[in-house]
Amino acid sequence: MFEILTTEQMYEADRKTIEAGTTGDALMENAGAAVVAEIVSRWTPSSVTVLCGPGNNGSDGFVIARLLRHAGWSVRLGLLCDADKLTGDAALNAGRWDGAVERLSPALLVGADLIVDCLFGAGLARSIEGELAELVCAVNACGVPVIAVDVPSGVDGNSGEVRGVSIKADVTVTFCRPKPGHHLLPGRILCGQVVVRDIGITNQTIRDIRPSLMRNEPGIWLAGIHWPSVDGHKYHRGHLLVVGGASMTGAGRLVARAARRAGAGLLTVVADPSALPVYAVDSPGIMTAPIASLDDLLKDCRHNALVIGPGFGVGDETCSRIIPLLHYCRCTVLDADALTSFAEQPSTLFFAIQGPTVLTPHEGEFARLFPDIEGDKLSRARAAAKRSGATVLIKGGDTVIAAPDGRAAINAIEAPWLATAGSGDVLAGIIGGLMAQGMEMFDAACMGVWLHARAGADLGPGLIAEDIPEHLPVLLGELWHALPK
Numbered sequence: 016m017f018e019i020l021t022t023e024q025m026y027e028a029d030r031k032t033i034e035a036g037t038t039g040d041a042l043m044e045n046a047g048a049a050v051v052a053e054i055v056s057r058w059t060p061s062s063v064t065v066l067c068g069p070g071n072n073g074s075d076g077f078v079i080a081r082l083l084r085h086a087g088w089s090v091r092l093g094l095l096c097d098a099d100k101l102t103g104d105a106a107l108n109a110g111r112w113d114g115a116v117e118r119l120s121p122a123l124l125v126g127a128d129l130i131v132d133c134l135f136g137a138g139l140a141r142s143i144e145g146e147l148a149e150l151v152c153a154v155n156a157c158g159v160p161v162i163a164v165d166v167p168s169g170v171d172g173n174s175g176e177v178r179g180v181s182i183k184a185d186v187t188v189t190f191c192r193p194k195p196g197h198h199l200l201p202g203r204i205l206c207g208q209v210v211v212r213d214i215g216i217t218n219q220t221i222r223d224i225r226p227s228l229m230r231n232e233p234g235i236w237l238a239g240i241h242w243p244s245v246d247g248h249k250y251h252r253g254h255l256l257v258v259g260g261a262s263m264t265g266a267g268r269l270v271a272r273a274a275r276r277a278g279a280g281l282l283t284v285v286a287d288p289s290a291l292p293v294y295a296v297d298s299p300g301i302m303t304a305p306i307a308s309l310d311d312l313l314k315d316c317r318h319n320a321l322v323i324g325p326g327f328g329v330g331d332e333t334c335s336r337i338i339p340l341l342h343y344c345r346c347t348v349l350d351a352d353a354l355t356s357f358a359e360q361p362s363t364l365f366f367a368i369q370g371p372t373v374l375t376p377h378e379g380e381f382a383r384l385f386p387d388i389e390g391d392k393l394s395r396a397r398a399a400a401k402r403s404g405a406t407v408l409i410k411g412g413d414t415v416i417a418a419p420d421g422r423a424a425i426n427a428i429e430a431p432w433l434a435t436a437g438s439g440d441v442l443a444g445i446i447g448g449l450m451a452q453g454m455e456m457f458d459a460a461c462m463g464v465w466l467h468a469r470a471g472a473d474l475g476p477g478l479i480a481e482d483i484p485e486h487l488p489v490l491l492g493e494l495w496h497a498l499p500k
């Protein structure tokens with residue numbers, strides 16, 4: 016159940032389910048009942064205002080109003096259009112509602128203990144404007160708890176972006192599977208707590224739709240982890256080369272520490288000879304080599320993975336270092352300065368990428384490397400992966416990972432403590448360490464993001480980048496012990 020459905024795929028799931036014999040009316044009744052179950056589990060019967068739009072999201076509202084009234088709630092219902100303009104299931108459910116249908120206005124909010132937002136769901140087609148926008152602002156300002164049905168009205172289910180204005184919900188109940196907008200910012204914040212409820216759509220129906228977007232959870236990459244074997248040795252766990260900076264050595268050291276904690280069998284920091292003592296004293300378990308030997312090192316195929324960028328320095332020299340390295344087609348993570356250096360010639364980089372490569376830009380680095388790619392984070396990551404031939408991971412509170420073959424995942428763990436200097440270097444190291452062990456690039460990027468985010472969430476306030484690698488044994492142990500033995 017890791018799939019995330021686009022709104023179009025959700026319509027398809029509804030359609031396939033209806034074709035298979037369940038009526039649309041039954042699906043809607045299930046949806047309304049699911050919301051009511053969430054309401055009664057959280058709030059005791061009191062006064063509720065249900066705000067209904069002209070489509071099926073509004074139709075859910077009529078079901079919810081009816082069921083809450085039967086459960087003893089005092090219900091007021093406001094409708095955006097005239098009731099006689101409703102069609103299909105919405106008209107059916109409006110006909111079953113025996114209470115008053117009021118005009119939508121802020122007056123409906125007076126005396127309400129709870130507001131149910133059924134204005135727009137998957138069918139939001141344009142910006143919310145005018146009087147309706149004023150109503151949305153009044154809902155947000157009135158201090159009454161809000162439960163949103165499917166998505167908070169105003170949030171685009173596919174992108175998480177706000178169209179005009181949006182309801183800010185405390186709880187959002189969606190159906191069958193989450194949509195991208197529940198995980199992507201700012202939608203994720205506007206949703207409050209997201210609850211996904213079954214409405215009678217089978218898992219097989221979802222499989223038939225073949226969703227390519229997943230919530231980043233262990234289930235999507237667990238089987239791809241290369242655990243050490245009893246008869247293995249360190250070279251079976253890969254030899255990662257970390258190309259360190261000459262003066263900003265902290266970044267390379269964080270990369271190295273994280274990669275070793277992630278399980279890389281051997282690790283050599285390759286840097287300017289003047290900096291090698293700094294790397295060497297940092298940790299007795301690493302090896303060092305002068306940067307002039309990098310080419311020779313890569314000729315030895317046991318050096319199977321490479322991380323370059325953190326602390327390395329921005330400029331043409333970095334570009335000319337990187338391009339020849341890419342010809343060896345090692346598993347490669349390009350981060351930070353390795354990305355920014357190509358701002359003037361991104362196509363040179365994309366042309367050279369042939370082996371398994373992960374690019375880990377934050378939003379600033381992304382804009383430098385892909386200045387013409389616009390839109391929501393998910394679409395941008397996908398377009399960038401397709402163009403570069405690399406797995407592209409756009410960092411932030413809603414990290415998105417996209418592979419060139421169309422697979423994508425969104426991080427769902429909240430860990431704002433990760434916003435601290437050096438934490439991105441650690442992420443690059445973890446991914447490099449996983450790829451060194453043979454993990455496929457998209458899986459390694461997803462697992463790296465998950466380990467990083469879980470470490471951030473577990474460690475919480477006070478976290479510094481150095482703490483993250485030290486927490487990896489706990490998380491890896493959790494994954495290892497959860498495996499069927």
Ligand SMILES: NC(=O)C1=CN([C@@H]2O[C@H](COP(=O)(O)OP(=O)(O)OC[C@H]3O[C@@H](n4cnc5c(N)ncnc54)[C@H](OP(=O)(O)O)[C@@H]3O)[C@@H](O)[C@H]2O)[C@@H](O)CC1
Nearest residue numbers: 043046069070071072135136137138139140141142143165
């Ligand atoms: N069997 C099923 O299908 C199930 C469906 N389910 C539920 O249905 C929901 C999807 O329903 P939906 O497709 O009717 O879309 P919905 O979100 O109600 O909006 C469409 C209406 O809004 C209007 N409109 C749009 N934007 C506007 C704006 N900015 N300002 C003003 N008006 C605007 C638009 O107008 P138009 O563009 O046509 O002029 C149209 O009238 C889904 O989210 C879930 O809750 C569940 O019950 C499970 C089973």
Ligand SMILES: Nc1ncnc2c1ncn2[C@@H]1O[C@H](COP(=O)(O)OP(=O)(O)O)[C@@H](O)[C@H]1O
Nearest residue numbers: 377410411412430431433434436437438439440
């Ligand atoms: N609000 C946030 N919530 C969760 N993670 C965040 C947030 N802001 C930043 N991060 C994470 O922190 C890391 C910062 O990386 P980066 O910007 O490269 O910093 P640095 O270069 O200092 O290491 C990324 O993994 C990013 O996803």
Ligand SMILES: [K+]
Nearest residue numbers: 132135166168
């Ligand atoms: K809604």
